[in-house]
Amino acid sequence: MAVMEHAVHNPTGIDEKPLEYRDPNQSVKILGFWLFLATDMLLFGCLFATYLVVRTHTDGGPTPQQLFDIPGFTLETFFLLTSSFTGGLSTLAMRNGNRKWLMTWLAVTILLGLAFIGFEVKEFVGDVAVGATMQRSAFLSAFFTLVGTHGSHVSIGLVWMFLTLLQVARRGITKVTARKVFVVNLYWHFLDVVWVFIFTIVYLSGRVM
Amino acid sequence: MPSWFHAFADKYLMWQEGPMIWGSDVLILLVSIGIIFTLTYFHKWKWLWREWITTVDHKRIGIMYLICALLMMFRGGADAELLRTQLAVPNNHFLTADHYDQIFTTHGTIMILFMAMPFIFALFNIVVPLQIGARDVAFPYLNAISFWLFFFGAMLFNLSFVFGGSPDASWVSYPPLSELGFDPGPGENYYLLAIQISGIGSIATGINFLATIFKMRAPGMKLMRMPLFSWSVVAASIVIIFAFPALAIALALLMLDRVVGTHFFTILHGGNPMMFVNLFWLWGHPEVYIVVLPAFGVYSEVVATFARKRVFGYSSMVASLMLISVISYFVWAHHFFTMGAGADVNTFFAIASMMVGIPTGVKVFNWLFTMFQGRIRMTLPMLWTIAFVPCFVIGGATGVMLAAAPADYQYHNSYFLIAHFHQVLIGGVVFGMIAGMYYWWPKMFGFKLDERLGRIAFWLFNIGFYVCFMPQYALGFMGMQRRMYTYPATMGWNTLNLVSTIGAYVMGIAFVVIVVQVVYSIKHGERDLTGDPWDGRTLEWSLPSPAPHYNFAVIPTVTDRDMWWVLKEEGRTDELRPKAKDIQPIHMPKNSGRPFLMGLSFFVAGFGFVFVWWPLIVLGLAGVAACMIARALEYDDEYHIPVREVQSHEAALGRLS
Amino acid sequence: MAVPSGAMPSSGGHKHKATKYIVGYASSLVLTAIAFLLALVKHTLPVGPLVVVLTVLAALQIVVQLYFFMHVTEGDGPPFHSVFLILGLLFTFAIALMSVWIMSFPAFMAQVG
Numbered sequence: 001m002a003v004m005e006h007a008v009h010n011p012t013g014i015d016e017k018p019l020e021y022r023d024p025n026q027s028v029k030i031l032g033f034w035l036f037l038a039t040d041m042l043l044f045g046c047l048f049a050t051y052l053v054v055r056t057h058t059d060g061g062p063t064p065q066q067l068f069d070i071p072g073f074t075l076e077t078f079f080l081l082t083s084s085f086t087g088g089l090s091t092l093a094m095r096n097g098n099r100k101w102l103m104t105w106l107a108v109t110i111l112l113g114l115a116f117i118g119f120e121v122k123e124f125v126g127d128v129a130v131g132a133t134m135q136r137s138a139f140l141s142a143f144f145t146l147v148g149t150h151g152s153h154v155s156i157g158l159v160w161m162f163l164t165l166l167q168v169a170r171r172g173i174t175k176v177t178a179r180k181v182f183v184v185n186l187y188w189h190f191l192d193v194v195w196v197f198i199f200t201i202v203y204l205s206g207r208v209m
Numbered sequence: 210m211p212s213w214f215h216a217f218a219d220k221y222l223m224w225q226e227g228p229m230i231w232g233s234d235v236l237i238l239l240v241s242i243g244i245i246f247t248l249t250y251f252h253k254w255k256w257l258w259r260e261w262i263t264t265v266d267h268k269r270i271g272i273m274y275l276i277c278a279l280l281m282m283f284r285g286g287a288d289a290e291l292l293r294t295q296l297a298v299p300n301n302h303f304l305t306a307d308h309y310d311q312i313f314t315t316h317g318t319i320m321i322l323f324m325a326m327p328f329i330f331a332l333f334n335i336v337v338p339l340q341i342g343a344r345d346v347a348f349p350y351l352n353a354i355s356f357w358l359f360f361f362g363a364m365l366f367n368l369s370f371v372f373g374g375s376p377d378a379s380w381v382s383y384p385p386l387s388e389l390g391f392d393p394g395p396g397e398n399y400y401l402l403a404i405q406i407s408g409i410g411s412i413a414t415g416i417n418f419l420a421t422i423f424k425m426r427a428p429g430m431k432l433m434r435m436p437l438f439s440w441s442v443v444a445a446s447i448v449i450i451f452a453f454p455a456l457a458i459a460l461a462l463l464m465l466d467r468v469v470g471t472h473f474f475t476i477l478h479g480g481n482p483m484m485f486v487n488l489f490w491l492w493g494h495p496e497v498y499i500v501v502l503p504a505f506g507v508y509s510e511v512v513a514t515f516a517r518k519r520v521f522g523y524s525s526m527v528a529s530l531m532l533i534s535v536i537s538y539f540v541w542a543h544h545f546f547t548m549g550a551g552a553d554v555n556t557f558f559a560i561a562s563m564m565v566g567i568p569t570g571v572k573v574f575n576w577l578f579t580m581f582q583g584r585i586r587m588t589l590p591m592l593w594t595i596a597f598v599p600c601f602v603i604g605g606a607t608g609v610m611l612a613a614a615p616a617d618y619q620y621h622n623s624y625f626l627i628a629h630f631h632q633v634l635i636g637g638v639v640f641g642m643i644a645g646m647y648y649w650w651p652k653m654f655g656f657k658l659d660e661r662l663g664r665i666a667f668w669l670f671n672i673g674f675y676v677c678f679m680p681q682y683a684l685g686f687m688g689m690q691r692r693m694y695t696y697p698a699t700m701g702w703n704t705l706n707l708v709s710t711i712g713a714y715v716m717g718i719a720f721v722v723i724v725v726q727v728v729y730s731i732k733h734g735e736r737d738l739t740g741d742p743w744d745g746r747t748l749e750w751s752l753p754s755p756a757p758h759y760n761f762a763v764i765p766t767v768t769d770r771d772m773w774w775v776l777k778e779e780g781r782t783d784e785l786r787p788k789a790k791d792i793q794p795i796h797m798p799k800n801s802g803r804p805f806l807m808g809l810s811f812f813v814a815g816f817g818f819v820f821v822w823w824p825l826i827v828l829g830l831a832g833v834a835a836c837m838i839a840r841a842l843e844y845d846d847e848y849h850i851p852v853r854e855v856q857s858h859e860a861a862l863g864r865l866s
Numbered sequence: 867m868a869v870p871s872g873a874m875p876s877s878g879g880h881k882h883k884a885t886k887y888i889v890g891y892a893s894s895l896v897l898t899a900i901a902f903l904l905a906l907v908k909h910t911l912p913v914g915p916l917v918v919v920l921t922v923l924a925a926l927q928i929v930v931q932l933y934f935f936m937h938v939t940e941g942d943g944p945p946f947h948s949v950f951l952i953l954g955l956l957f958t959f960a961i962a963l964m965s966v967w968i969m970s971f972p973a974f975m976a977q978v979g
Contacts, residue, residue, distance in 0.1 A: 028424045029348075035450060038450060049487075050458070050462065050488070053484050053487075054473070057478075057479025059472075137479050141462075145462065145471070171844075176844065
């Protein structure tokens, strides 16, 4: 909204700012998105809390040590870390005004994200096949819900990133699409952070405790 | 009657349950037909769609919130009267035990989530942009989504009464009672889905108002020049965005237990019911601060205006708001001291709970010092504010009693607790919301509410309040437990319960008087032609009542806290009148029907989840996704109001200089 | 983390370098590898301290993502977003750790076994 032209905090030297922040109408949306990330962080915080509380409640069913497959989750971690990097590179290309590389890096990020989801689905299917369903024990309920919530966030992120890619293809790099690229990447990096904690608290700790 | 219809009527319409359901069915049918007929007869459908349903204007959204809040106050109040009637005399069977359970559940849920929440959002929406000198909130489209999510959440919740059955595991709905095994039927699902849907809207509102206040203030309005109501919105929004995710998770996990068969909170397979209690109160305690902080903001505005003094201790007011919003996050376990978590846990949470009393006490003293030596005008908002102080202080003191963990083992779940939280929630929140409603009513509608009827309602409500709740403290000490369906005559509780019920009726009459007052004032209320009926201090009173849809023709430059008051004192009010040459084209957000459709889709999906009808779930979620994708690809969502139009509008209001 | 807007990199004309991103990616890989080694390959630490070290490593990854990829130090006006992130992180850790603290009470643990 144009009201933003009257915003109080309007530092001088408008060209100094990165592209996505130059239009105050767009930068307020970036602030809004940071706030959303803070709430989403709390959402995952509660899921982690639940997982931590019922982690040992396996009810005689599969335990973390039996279930977690080291090559599987290591590969997933690698895909997601790398996709966070390539997502970052798309922001870089956006700031440099390089549409071709922007689209390329977005596409690479989407492919890596798909690979991550593919491996996660494979892991879940494998778990269910050995009787480790989310109805089996409180531990498994919490495990599938926590990891699955992250997975569904990633899936939504993939659709969103694809839509962003389409808009960049159609409209080029404008102050609006620049903001959209920046925001979808914020989301993506955030999901990477959440995964690092899943990797640490769920998988690694699960193997040692 | 065909047999399939008979089965349907028994299972879903609950026609075997008797006259209360039939009466409601008939009433709902009549009201719906009445609304449809009126809209059609007066050709108002298009008007309804264009002016209200698709609106993204914060003032209209605020008014819609207000209407819903008052309707829900009626519903929740009617529930309360039924409960008190049941408890008026011993061995009563006015309600069946099942119905009693359902009614105390809906009473609590509605009053907190579908009355208090929309009421504070109504004031957020109506006041904040006007107070900080903005033309709308940061995200008007999201604001409309928030409203429609709340609206359809409330619809879903109220639908349960006549379709499938109300929830009956109380407003906290603790498992294992609320698990499928002990509570089959759709009632509990209604509870989970309705609150989930409206909760998403609440989170969005929190984000929206933080972004609005941090980014959209008029030039010169530094944070420490901001009116205290807007500060209270910052505090409440901080608590909203950090507390509501916990509720979302608690509800989602319980829903998974019920719908998918997981074992988060069951007793079997390692589930831990107390984890729900933990998650619920992670939200639940901050929630009471969410609703009371805006009320504190209202009192600050009202006290300063009607004592005609600058608020005493502005900085300490801001500091205590911020402190409350953080400390309130670390007190949640005091709701389950009796779980037996151990001395260390209980000590920590007892001390934290008592600490909240400190900043709150600071605020109370500041209000008193603001009134001290002020030239007080006893208007309706001021009356409610003055009544709030002793009421809240008593409620706060009994709160500190409850916060003492060892003593809490005695008070826990007794009527002492019931009296305490009604005293802080009615004395704190409802008084504040009513004061705020009276205070900003002229700004919303352009006329004042009738003073005489308002005073009658005020005295009835206050007397009724003390008659109703003071006996409940005593009943608690005498051993009466909450959620008790009926009691034997030998307990010695008869008189006090009867007195309490009489008090509840008096409060009910007070509500009716307020309704009469509103209806009477629509026609006879004093018109507000100046835009400043109370001799106010802040920017919203510099605008005409009701404010034009773009709010400020020219965004003011703020040089002082209590800007409008200072200008009036110095005879410089003309500075806030727009000059023709200063007016520029105004960008405004376009109306959109999509927020409504998105709310509707959530409703369909939610309804599907209640009965676990997958086609509806898929349909509803597909609708939600479609709305989101369409929005993502939308570029043309603003329009310009040309200079000439703004000029002629301002000229018609007699403001152009 | 909260650096005033004056410290924002300039983007007038010249190209941004990928250095920051490469450093970020490398450090996230290294941190992950250290965690992996400590937990699964070299069993030198007892379980308690090990979990603490792993959590610290994960927390460092938050900083890496925020600084190198999410440009948390840049922005328009005062760093309100950083304030909310810090508050959010505080509450998130409080929820997780305090829930464990509250819910691990002796009487309950005896029941569940």
